[in-house]
Amino acid sequence: MEEIQKNELKNIALRIRRDIIEQVYNAKSGHPGGSLSIADIITYLYFKEMNIDPSNPKDPDRDRLVLSKGHSCPALYAALAERGYFSTEILKTFRKLDSFLQGHPDMKNTPGVDMSSGSLGQGISAACGIALAGKLDKKNYRVYAILGDGEIEEGQVWEAFMFASHYCLSNLCVIIDRNGLQIDGKCKDVMSSEPLEDKMQAFGFDVKVIDAHDFDDIESAFNTAKNTTDRPTAIIANSVKGKGVSFMENVVSWHGTAPNEQQYEQAMSELKEVR
Amino acid sequence: MLKEATRESYGKALAEFAEKYDLYVLDADLSEATKTKIFAQKYPERFIDCGIAEANMVSVAAGLAASGKTVFASSFAMFLAGRAFEQVRNSIGYPHLNVKLGATHAGLSVGEDGATHQCNEDIALMRTIPGMVVLNPADPVEARLAVKAAIEHDGPVYLRFGRMPIEQILPDDYKFEIGKGTVLKDGTDVAVIATGLMVGEALKAAEMLEQKSISAAVINISSIKPLDKKLILEYSIRCGALVTSEEHSIIGGLGSAVCEAVSEAAPCPVIRHGVEDMFGKSGAAQKVLDYYKLNAEGIVQKVLEAVSLKK
Numbered sequence: 001m002e003e004i005q006k007n008e009l010k011n012i013a014l015r016i017r018r019d020i021i022e023q024v025y026n027a028k029s030g031h032p033g034g035s036l037s038i039a040d041i042i043t044y045l046y047f048k049e050m051n052i053d054p055s056n057p058k059d060p061d062r063d064r065l066v067l068s069k070g071h072s073c074p075a076l077y078a079a080l081a082e083r084g085y086f087s088t089e090i091l092k093t094f095r096k097l098d099s100f101l102q103g104h105p106d107m108k109n110t111p112g113v114d115m116s117s118g119s120l121g122q123g124i125s126a127a128c129g130i131a132l133a134g135k136l137d138k139k140n141y142r143v144y145a146i147l148g149d150g151e152i153e154e155g156q157v158w159e160a161f162m163f164a165s166h167y168c169l170s171n172l173c174v175i176i177d178r179n180g181l182q183i184d185g186k187c188k189d190v191m192s193s194e195p196l197e198d199k200m201q202a203f204g205f206d207v208k209v210i211d212a213h214d215f216d217d218i219e220s221a222f223n224t225a226k227n228t229t230d231r232p233t234a235i236i237a238n239s240v241k242g243k244g245v246s247f248m249e250n251v252v253s254w255h256g257t258a259p260n261e262q263q264y265e266q267a268m269s270e271l272k273e274v275r
Numbered sequence: 276m277l278k279e280a281t282r283e284s285y286g287k288a289l290a291e292f293a294e295k296y297d298l299y300v301l302d303a304d305l306s307e308a309t310k311t312k313i314f315a316q317k318y319p320e321r322f323i324d325c326g327i328a329e330a331n332m333v334s335v336a337a338g339l340a341a342s343g344k345t346v347f348a349s350s351f352a353m354f355l356a357g358r359a360f361e362q363v364r365n366s367i368g369y370p371h372l373n374v375k376l377g378a379t380h381a382g383l384s385v386g387e388d389g390a391t392h393q394c395n396e397d398i399a400l401m402r403t404i405p406g407m408v409v410l411n412p413a414d415p416v417e418a419r420l421a422v423k424a425a426i427e428h429d430g431p432v433y434l435r436f437g438r439m440p441i442e443q444i445l446p447d448d449y450k451f452e453i454g455k456g457t458v459l460k461d462g463t464d465v466a467v468i469a470t471g472l473m474v475g476e477a478l479k480a481a482e483m484l485e486q487k488s489i490s491a492a493v494i495n496i497s498s499i500k501p502l503d504k505k506l507i508l509e510y511s512i513r514c515g516a517l518v519t520s521e522e523h524s525i526i527g528g529l530g531s532a533v534c535e536a537v538s539e540a541a542p543c544p545v546i547r548h549g550v551e552d553m554f555g556k557s558g559a560a561q562k563v564l565d566y567y568k569l570n571a572e573g574i575v576q577k578v579l580e581a582v583s584l585k586k
Contacts, residue, residue, distance in 0.1 A: 060343065107341065107370050115341055116370040122334045122362055129338020132323070136299075137342075156362075159331035166326075 006215050010274050012082060013043040017244045018271045019078030019091055025264045027095035030103070033254040035075040037179040037212065037239040038146055044218045045144055046079040054084040057111045063141050064114040064130050068123025069148035069177065070104040071256070076113070077101050085112035121154030123147070124174065128163050131172040131232075142226070146175045150182030153191045158203070164232040165204025172232040173225045174205070177212065179241035181252045196236055205234040212239035245270055277415050277443040281436040282379040284418035286310025289347060289377075290317045291419075296426050297321075300377075301336055301348040303329045308438075309349040309379045333359040333374075337366035340373045345426060348374060352381035352435060356397035367431050368404040375425045375432045376401075381411075382522035383550060383567055384439040384472065386560035393555035393563075399527025401433040402500045408453055409500040411435040411521075411529075413474035414444045417497055420451035428453060437472055437522075439560040444475045445495075456503035462492035465578050466510035466517050470496050470529045473520040473548075473569065480574035491578060499529055504536045511541040516581040518546045520574050522564070525549040544584035548577040 024030035093099035104118025117123035127145035225233035242248030315322035325332035469477035530547030
């Protein structure tokens with residue numbers, strides 16, 4: 001990827017990270033850690049990868065994203081706002097009464113949200129349904145599903161992986177945000193899903209392991225996925241929970257905690273533009 | 276008159292209406308039993324077997340519906356309303372998607388498979404979900420019409436079908452409408468409000484009650500949600516005593532729904548006839564129903580109780 005474009009994406013990702021902190025700080029609740037870990041991938045999807053038109057969010061031919069780890073919606077809402085689905089001003093209403101920015105994604109009321117999600121394990125199945133509909137209708141759209149590495153402890157996820165492979169959903173790209181942490185601690189201590197690459201391969205996926213914060217890596221994985229026509233793709237994205245805010249990085253308690261005023265100021269000062 | 280299990284009517288109706296409507300049908304390795312196989316044989320390209328994975332099936336159905344399709348997802352009531360309750364609530368109910376849940380093998384009339392497969396709790400579970408329509412047809416004629424109504428309704432619908440063959444009790448030209456109850460026999464002393472296969476038993480009970488000089492109305496409530504409150508209140512006032520009858524727990528089902536309706540507007544004694552707070556057991560379907568007094572004699576007993584409570 002050219003440096004100019006990479007810097008552009010990096011700056012958008014920084015804006016999205018600032019939006020995430022703003023939302024959670026204003027709401028005094030929400031999930032900053034897992035939102036920050038997917039910020040770069042969400043940026044790439046909404047600003048480079050996906051075939052979408054913010055002025056026509058229900059276009060039947062659009063690419064879709066299902067945020068199966070729905071609690072990370074501050075990242076999704078930030079991307080949608082920055083991409084022009086609605087005003088960034090609305091981000092201030094996140095989690096407040098009468099806002100369409102619900103605590104977890106609501107497809108009925110939020111422009112650009114393709115599937116309601118939040119109860120872990122269900123989004124990936126819905127993504128399979130959307131991908132299957134695309135195949136049945138002979139449409140060319142692609143479906144992206146972002147899951148957490150804690151979320152995949154849900155049995156339904158593996159039912160869905162079996163389904164995706166059985167029905168050759170090559171238009172489905174699963175992204176597993178492997179940040180290594182879940183509410184009760186490290187995934188490897190709470191309930192290990194490793195070796196994940198082997199499991200995904202055994203379930204019939206084309207597997208790519210990437211650095212979730214490297215745009216070259218991200219681009220190369222999505223390009224390969226697009227050219228894989230005989231099976232679904234799983235991108236295992238090694239990420240840092242809380243990425244970009246020093247005191248949140250790899251700290252499990254930032255899964256679902258809002259920063260206080262001082263922490264907010266520090267976070268925002270660390271998320272300045274790169275140029 | 277026709278005699279068949281409502282699951283059979285369901286499978287046939289899917290195959291019949293798929294000519295006119297662009298339906299997709301999902302099953303979880305039970306198409307032989309749920310009778311969606313009748314559809315699958317005619318429209319294999321619109322049938323998707325999800326394997327023994329109901330949770331995934333329900334959310335896949337949501338994804339298909341989110342892409343504009345009318346989808347039926349089928350399994351036994353136990354696994355659709357029971358096992359996959361939270362998927363139904365969050366993947367289908369919350370976004371109000373156009374998914375129809377075709378639940379067969381509901382209630383005690385599953386018979387030999389016993390308690391693990393006899394779902395007496397599904398109506399209670401499904402009717403608490405906002406926006407969910409809950410239909411429990413009384414006979415093969417109504418089962419077919421309920422499928423058609425579900426297709427034409429925009430939003431989630433739970434359809435409850437049985438395994439045991441039952442007699443046709445409604446006329447061939449019967450009119451079915453979501454949210455409407457039907458008075459099948461009028462009466463003045465008591466009204467028996469029944470649903471599913473208990474409607475036929477209620478008609479028999481009403482005849483038996485004539486011998487005892489008790490005039491019992493029989494009302495078919497196949498649309499448990501939305502409920503025809505107007506009709507129920509009318510009979511609460513007219514008769515002053517109600518008996519509800521269902522092949523379902525007396526907790527949370529039709530009996531509860533009727534009590535909720537009358538207690539808020541026109542209170543009168545309501546006796547709930549159904550499965551008491553207990554599990555079922557194995558046996559031939561009719562024998563199991565008789566054992567739990569889910570028959571005309573059981574209704575007569577409850578009617579006598581209800582009448583004795585009248586002021």
